[in-house]
Amino acid sequence: MSNRVKTSRKNKDYFGYKLLLPSTVLFLLISVYPLISGIWMSFTNKSLMRSNQTKFIFLENYIKLFQDKEFLGSLAFTFLYTILVVFISYAAGLILALALNRDMKGRAVFRTIFLLPWVIPSVVAMTNWSWLLNDQFGFINSILEKLHIIDSPILFLADYKYIRITVILISVWKTMPFMMISLLAGLQSVPKELYEAASMDGAGFLAKLKLITLPLIWPVSFISVTLNFIWTINNFENIWLLTGGGPNGHTFTLPIYSYYTAFYRQNLSYAATIATTLIICMLLVGGVYLMIKRKGMAGEGGKGS
Numbered sequence: 001m002s003n004r005v006k007t008s009r010k011n012k013d014y015f016g017y018k019l020l021l022p023s024t025v026l027f028l029l030i031s032v033y034p035l036i037s038g039i040w041m042s043f044t045n046k047s048l049m050r051s052n053q054t055k056f057i058f059l060e061n062y063i064k065l066f067q068d069k070e071f072l073g074s075l076a077f078t079f080l081y082t083i084l085v086v087f088i089s090y091a092a093g094l095i096l097a098l099a100l101n102r103d104m105k106g107r108a109v110f111r112t113i114f115l116l117p118w119v120i121p122s123v124v125a126m127t128n129w130s131w132l133l134n135d136q137f138g139f140i141n142s143i144l145e146k147l148h149i150i151d152s153p154i155l156f157l158a159d160y161k162y163i164r165i166t167v168i169l170i171s172v173w174k175t176m177p178f179m180m181i182s183l184l185a186g187l188q189s190v191p192k193e194l195y196e197a198a199s200m201d202g203a204g205f206l207a208k209l210k211l212i213t214l215p216l217i218w219p220v221s222f223i224s225v226t227l228n229f230i231w232t233i234n235n236f237e238n239i240w241l242l243t244g245g246g247p248n249g250h251t252f253t254l255p256i257y258s259y260y261t262a263f264y265r266q267n268l269s270y271a272a273t274i275a276t277t278l279i280i281c282m283l284l285v286g287g288v289y290l291m292i293k294r295k296g297m298a299g300e301g302g303k304g305s
Helices: 002-041 060-065 069-100 107-119 122-132 139-146 163-188 192-200 205-216 218-234 237-243 254-263 268-304
Strands: none
Touching (some): 002 268, 069 268, 163 218, 254 268
């Protein structure tokens, strides 16, 4: 009887694997093959201009990459852009989450309003921001001029002084709702009894934030920051739709620089090298994430023992 049961379970397992086979093959074709193909391409001289003259050149592209001032500038701006967007969106999301976690009238309405930037498609949002920030007929410049704050229109999307901070703040506006909702969920899991006990001991708002709130929402904060970091460093559409990487490459991030190199300069192998470098950066971030997570688990284990 036991042999029949084992045979039946094996048949069910095999049947399950057969059902998974088509989706697995499709996944490999869509995700894994392009990844491997792109990494391989980074070791060649493939170009759209000479597709029949592709040669294996080993590390030439990578050597050239770290001598390329445009790439180094894009790499620096990628991390500056990502770190600032994640940090500011976390701070703003935490402030809004703390406000919306209190008992107040219309709380659900405010949550919906603050969530809108996250759910609006990027194409729609960035097109609207391009109109709002236009120097000739943009709403923001018109209001600033009418209030006599400025004498002439500000070129938010063309002036070197303003363009980077502009794209950073718009990206914060787009990603902040995710932080707010995630942190709000974390705050609602914190027992109110802890705050009541802290109040009885004379703890103020900042003391409660430091000793109760932040430590207890740390797991949610850590995951939210990590996800936002990954999404932001890979983000393409926000900056591309606003500036196209301009002016003169001033807002190039690695995804945009890779795209521009592939389809405007028609150098596929160099674009693949840039993309592969971005993958390496992501792996390093993933390694840091796992290291911090393991240390946190080890610390919890030590406390428990």
